[in-house]
Amino acid sequence: MTDIPARQADGNSAPMAHNVPVAAGRAAEAVTTKMTARDVNVFYGAKQALKNVSIDVSRENVTAFIGPSGCGKSTFLRCFNRMNDTVDSAQVSGRIQLDGKDIYSPDMDVVQLRARVGMVFQKPNPFPKSIYENIAYGPRIHGLARAKPDLDIIVESSLRRAGLWDEAKDRLNESGTAMSGGQQQRLCIARAIAVDPEVILMDEPCSALDPIATAKIEELIDELRGKYAIVIVTHNMQQAARVSQKTAFFHLGSMVEYGDTSMIFTNPVQTRTKDYITGRYG
Amino acid sequence: MSLSLILVVVLALGAMAYWLGRSRGAAMVVAGGHRIGAVHSLPGYHGAWVALLALAPALVVLAGWAIVGEGVVTGQVLAAVPQDVRPVTPLDTSAFMNEVRGLAAGDIAAAFNPAAEAVAPQYRAIRGNYNLMVGALALALFAIGGLWAFSQVRPDFRARNRVERVVKWGLVLASVVAILTTFGIVMSLIFESIRFFQMVSPVEFLFGTKWSPQTAIRADQVGSSGAFGAVPLFWGTIFIGAIIAMIVAIPLGLMAAIYMTQYADARVRRVVKPMLELLAGVPTVVYGFFAALTVAPAVRNFAVSIGIADASAESALAAGLVMGIMIIPFVSSMADDALTAVPQAMRDGSLAMGATKSETVKKVLVPAALPGIVGGVLLAVSRAIGETMIVVMAAGLAANLTLNPFSSVTTVTAQIVALLTGDQEFDSPKTLSAFALGLVLFVITLLLNIYALAVVKKYREAYE
Ligand SMILES: Nc1ncnc2c1ncn2[C@@H]1O[C@H](COP(=O)(O)OP(=O)(O)O)[C@@H](O)[C@H]1O
Numbered sequence: 001m002t003d004i005p006a007r008q009a010d011g012n013s014a015p016m017a018h019n020v021p022v023a024a025g026r027a028a029e030a031v032t033t034k035m036t037a038r039d040v041n042v043f044y045g046a047k048q049a050l051k052n053v054s055i056d057v058s059r060e061n062v063t064a065f066i067g068p069s070g071c072g073k074s075t076f077l078r079c080f081n082r083m084n085d086t087v088d089s090a091q092v093s094g095r096i097q098l099d100g101k102d103i104y105s106p107d108m109d110v111v112q113l114r115a116r117v118g119m120v121f122q123k124p125n126p127f128p129k130s131i132y133e134n135i136a137y138g139p140r141i142h143g144l145a146r147a148k149p150d151l152d153i154i155v156e157s158s159l160r161r162a163g164l165w166d167e168a169k170d171r172l173n174e175s176g177t178a179m180s181g182g183q184q185q186r187l188c189i190a191r192a193i194a195v196d197p198e199v200i201l202m203d204e205p206c207s208a209l210d211p212i213a214t215a216k217i218e219e220l221i222d223e224l225r226g227k228y229a230i231v232i233v234t235h236n237m238q239q240a241a242r243v244s245q246k247t248a249f250f251h252l253g254s255m256v257e258y259g260d261t262s263m264i265f266t267n268p269v270q271t272r273t274k275d276y277i278t279g280r281y282g
Numbered sequence: 283m284s285l286s287l288i289l290v291v292v293l294a295l296g297a298m299a300y301w302l303g304r305s306r307g308a309a310m311v312v313a314g315g316h317r318i319g320a321v322h323s324l325p326g327y328h329g330a331w332v333a334l335l336a337l338a339p340a341l342v343v344l345a346g347w348a349i350v351g352e353g354v355v356t357g358q359v360l361a362a363v364p365q366d367v368r369p370v371t372p373l374d375t376s377a378f379m380n381e382v383r384g385l386a387a388g389d390i391a392a393a394f395n396p397a398a399e400a401v402a403p404q405y406r407a408i409r410g411n412y413n414l415m416v417g418a419l420a421l422a423l424f425a426i427g428g429l430w431a432f433s434q435v436r437p438d439f440r441a442r443n444r445v446e447r448v449v450k451w452g453l454v455l456a457s458v459v460a461i462l463t464t465f466g467i468v469m470s471l472i473f474e475s476i477r478f479f480q481m482v483s484p485v486e487f488l489f490g491t492k493w494s495p496q497t498a499i500r501a502d503q504v505g506s507s508g509a510f511g512a513v514p515l516f517w518g519t520i521f522i523g524a525i526i527a528m529i530v531a532i533p534l535g536l537m538a539a540i541y542m543t544q545y546a547d548a549r550v551r552r553v554v555k556p557m558l559e560l561l562a563g564v565p566t567v568v569y570g571f572f573a574a575l576t577v578a579p580a581v582r583n584f585a586v587s588i589g590i591a592d593a594s595a596e597s598a599l600a601a602g603l604v605m606g607i608m609i610i611p612f613v614s615s616m617a618d619d620a621l622t623a624v625p626q627a628m629r630d631g632s633l634a635m636g637a638t639k640s641e642t643v644k645k646v647l648v649p650a651a652l653p654g655i656v657g658g659v660l661l662a663v664s665r666a667i668g669e670t671m672i673v674v675m676a677a678g679l680a681a682n683l684t685l686n687p688f689s690s691v692t693t694v695t696a697q698i699v700a701l702l703t704g705d706q707e708f709d710s711p712k713t714l715s716a717f718a719l720g721l722v723l724f725v726i727t728l729l730l731n732i733y734a735l736a737v738v739k740k741y742r743e744a745y746e
């Protein structure tokens with residue numbers, strides 16, 4: 001654990017530490033570590049995409065990954081729900097834990113892992129099914145609803161939490177793909193919420209959306225904060241500043257700096273971070 | 283001087299014309315100091331333009347003569363034959379002229395018909411004269427066209443644009459030929475069918491259930507009045523091509539495609555996919571004897587063993603099974619395309635929800651790809667019902683209207699083959715019914731194809 005960056009939350013080097021107090025900013029309340037990554041390396045074939053990255057993700061906060069494109073943000077995010085397993089050439093090493101359990105160990109079932117760690121993608125990807133069926137997809141797969149009324153309740157509450165109920169309640173049987181881009185993305189968030197995950201990973205969820213839809217998603221993220229541990233990748237620094245309490249800056253496959261968002265944006269330690277924040281590259 | 287010799291000469295001269303035009307163009311480029319804009323077109327375009335103008339009229343004349351020449355010569359030769367020995371019917375005329383030509387060319391030494399021997403030298407002379415005249419005309423046109431084009435070769439002459447236009451029209455002509463041929467085939471189908479429907483009512487043909495195309499040759503023959511109810515044929519075609527074959531081909535083809543797109547790793551895919559597609563290249567006659575010699579006896583034995591005593595050697599099941607196997611690569615490649623067209627994001631979305639691979643395939647990928655798959659299946663059906671060799675060899679010719687897969691049935695294509703092979707008069711309802719069957723088959727496959735392609739196209743657009 002030699003290269004955990006300087007601004008990692010104080011006293012948080014023990015991977016399993018719970019309720020570690022953090023000093024700064026909005027994250028001042030007690031936080032619980034939800035996921036930890038230690039010395040994660042990812043190779044695509046012979047090409048190294050991620051170099052020795054370690055991080056702790058807390059349950060109460062929104063954690064943002066920022067950095068120029070191609071620096072490995074998505075690759076790292078996809079380690080948390082083992083989506084890299086679906087890429088044949090990807091090789092992941094290191095340790096990633098969810099509530100202290102190694103998610104890459106043989107006795108971790110990937111189906112259950114992905115139910116606990118949901119994901120929202122860059123481009124809204126609702127299934128070509130009705131809005132209702134989109135939400136019901138996860139609960140059905142994981143056997144969460146015994147009968148139709150149960151399912152109805154899940155669908156409604158998920159849509160409500162995603163702030164989509166009022167727009168969707170009269171068109172539950174219409175195709176999810178017929179909605180606007182912003183609605184589709186909130187539908188995808190609702191779909192992820194429907195299985196009641198503990199962590200939600202979001203990979204540039206607003207990059208395909210217009211400013212108004214983006215604002216709605218950001219609002220939604222703010223509402224979901226605290227209920228789920230949220231990790232969001234974004235190339236938009238204002239967005240990171242607006243929605244996150246913790247920010248990690250990546251560059252060329254390494255994590256350069258990690259700390260409270262307020263500090264990263266006002267007073268970064270590393271010159272590379274400062275250069276990026278001030279728009280010198282990226 | 284034979285026409286082919288003239289043609290060779292003209293073509294050789296054409297090559298020369300190209301070379302001359304090109305050389306002159308090249309000389310202009312040199313004179314212009316190789317500057318861009320000094321000479322509008324490259325030397326090759328000037329050469330091509332000269333050759334084109336020289337060759338085109340000459341070739342048109344030669345081609346025209348090749349088509350009408352024999353008729354003109356024949357007319358004159360026949361006029362020289364004494365009235366009393368002159369052949370009258372087209373058949374006799376054609377036999378007579380064959381002899382004359384054979385004698386004139388020296389292929390046969392003596393003719394059966396003395397009159398033919400008498401006019402053979404005349405034929406040779408007339409033919410020779412005409413050929414000479416036509417040859418001279420072609421060369422003259424060649425010279426005029428070539429010289430005129432050659433005189434046009436100047437730095438500012440836009441040979442490139444003209445040659446490009448000629449190329450374009452040449453390509454248009456090629457596609458027009460293809461379309462016109464298809465059109466001609468359809469017209470002949472329609473005309474012959476109309477003749478058939480003058481003898482047999484369309485209602486009886488389309489809705490009658492008895493098919494027995496043998497008609498009486500003599501009035502006193504019994505039992506062969508001819509019945510042209512094609513429903514048993516249509517049923518046999520659908521039973522084999524659209525039902526049994528699809529029961530085999532759809533699941534196997536779809537599963538092969540799912541394996542290939544979702545499970546197989548790149549190495550396996552590289553080897554297995556071409557192998558599967560190779561199946562589509564096996565000549566259908568090979569499938570035919572596989573069906574007739576291997577599958578049909580096995581099916582019969584099976585039928586006997588489960589207690590169907592009168593199982594026939596030819597069966598709908600045997601033909602349908604083999605046809606299904608033949609269609610597998612077709613279905614699988616269409617399904618493969620449809621599945622690959624489903625965006626990766628869809629698959630990722632499902633996997634990220636914790637769905638397994640097979641759940642993802644079953645609940646997201648196949649439903650999303652369904653329109654494409656359905657389109658592919660319809661195309662496969664249209665191929666299957668047009669397929670001939672397998673049914674000719676393994677399905678039989680008995681026009682049974684039956685649901686029993688072990689019994690022999692016949693199809694539209696098998697009947698067409700049976701009706702038109704051997705010596706036939708081309709004006710009996712028996713023969714003409716083949717055209718009506720062909721027309722029905724054509725219309726159905728055409729509609730299927732149009733519909734299927736529309737479905738596939740719409741589906742592709744959905745994922746643009
Ligand atoms: N499936 C893949 N196969 C090979 N290389 C990949 C793959 N996905 C990403 N990469 C490479 O890994 C690096 C990091 O990519 P990514 O994590 O997508 O970056 P980011 O999300 O920060 O833009 C890039 O150089 C990219 O080219």
Ligand SMILES: [Mg+2]
Pocket residue numbers: 073074075203204
């Ligand atoms: Mg990315």
